[in-house]
Amino acid sequence: MSLIIEMFPTVLLVATPIIIGGLAGLFSERSGIVNICIEGIMVVGAFTGATVCVFLEKVPSLAPYAGWIACVAAIVAGTIYSILLAVSTITFKADHTIAGTAINLLSTGLTVYLCQIIFNQQRTETFVKGISRIKEVAVLSDIPIIGNMFFKNVYPTTFIALLLVLISYYIIFKTSFGLRLRSCGENPQAAASMGINVYKIRYAAVLCSGAFAGLAGAVMVFTNGIQFTVLSIHGVGFISIAALIFGKWNPFGILGASIFFGFSTALGSYASFIPYLNKLPSEFFAAIPYVLTVVALIVFSGKAIGPKAAGEIYDSGKR
Numbered sequence: 001m002s003l004i005i006e007m008f009p010t011v012l013l014v015a016t017p018i019i020i021g022g023l024a025g026l027f028s029e030r031s032g033i034v035n036i037c038i039e040g041i042m043v044v045g046a047f048t049g050a051t052v053c054v055f056l057e058k059v060p061s062l063a064p065y066a067g068w069i070a071c072v073a074a075i076v077a078g079t080i081y082s083i084l085l086a087v088s089t090i091t092f093k094a095d096h097t098i099a100g101t102a103i104n105l106l107s108t109g110l111t112v113y114l115c116q117i118i119f120n121q122q123r124t125e126t127f128v129k130g131i132s133r134i135k136e137v138a139v140l141s142d143i144p145i146i147g148n149m150f151f152k153n154v155y156p157t158t159f160i161a162l163l164l165v166l167i168s169y170y171i172i173f174k175t176s177f178g179l180r181l182r183s184c185g186e187n188p189q190a191a192a193s194m195g196i197n198v199y200k201i202r203y204a205a206v207l208c209s210g211a212f213a214g215l216a217g218a219v220m221v222f223t224n225g226i227q228f229t230v231l232s233i234h235g236v237g238f239i240s241i242a243a244l245i246f247g248k249w250n251p252f253g254i255l256g257a258s259i260f261f262g263f264s265t266a267l268g269s270y271a272s273f274i275p276y277l278n279k280l281p282s283e284f285f286a287a288i289p290y291v292l293t294v295v296a297l298i299v300f301s302g303k304a305i306g307p308k309a310a311g312e313i314y315d316s317g318k319r
Contacts, residue, residue: 078214
């Protein structure tokens with residue numbers, strides 16, 4: 001039990017970008033647009049966040065806030081980059097999978113190219129701090145068990161991710177916009193017959209998805225590294241998609257699935273303290289999150305029923 005308590009801050013660290021990335025996919029797919037380019041948008045968000053942070057930390061008056069300003073910049077960059085997905089799939093009715101794959105591939109080449117221009121190398125310079133951990137939250141850190149798990153040695157971005165889960169649930173299931181969003185993902189023709197502009201709703205959903213993914217990328221680079229490289233995201237965007245399916249397109253389901261994947265990753269760091277597991281090679285634990293992603297997709301993809309019109313090209317003339 002004590003080991004689990006000690007592990008939990010690491011679990012939350014790993015789970016946080018997966019949670020935010022899963023929410024990115026949630027908004028998009030609930031509207032009917034399959035967003036498999038979460039990985040690529042996260043790469044762009046991570047590059048933007050790291051770059052902005054590097055330059056702002058050189059300005060004394062802005063240095064204390066550099067990481068947070070960089071997160072805002074990453075949100076803007078992710079939103080702008082997601083326009084490529086929106087235009088290709090909604091306006092030009094391209095296949096969602098092909099468009100997403102192309103955007104993923106473009107993100108790698110684009111960020112490396114920009115790094116070469118800005119920093120004369122294929123990565124950014126290192127940032128000093130980015131976003132710092134919270135050593136302990138006053139009063140709350142004194143709560144037995146829970147205090148050590150949630151309120152000591154954690155990043156503030158974890159609390160932001162939890163807040164976004166609550167906000168996302170409220171927007172999608174408790175507001176008129178959320179009802180329109182879900183109707184476009186289930187039966188866009190029926191939604192259009194009720195006067196809903198399917199194109200506008202889907203554009204809004206994809207842009208919102210890009211904002212979440214951009215933030216997820218910035219959080220990833222600030223909490224897991226000291227600079228951006230093309231390996232900064234290393235598949236977390238695809239794990240976020242798995243968390244979305246595993247969580248059955250529900251914000252709280254995504255939260256639970258993300259913590260599960262976070263635990264599987266953190267296990268590798270603490271395996272040396274666990275009998276029998278400490279005899280296994282480190283490569284085994286490095287592969288666990290990706291193996292579990294495949295297993296989750298195989299086991300739950302048939303049982304988890306997503307939006308009926310997700311991935312379908314909307315034809316306003318179809319009835």
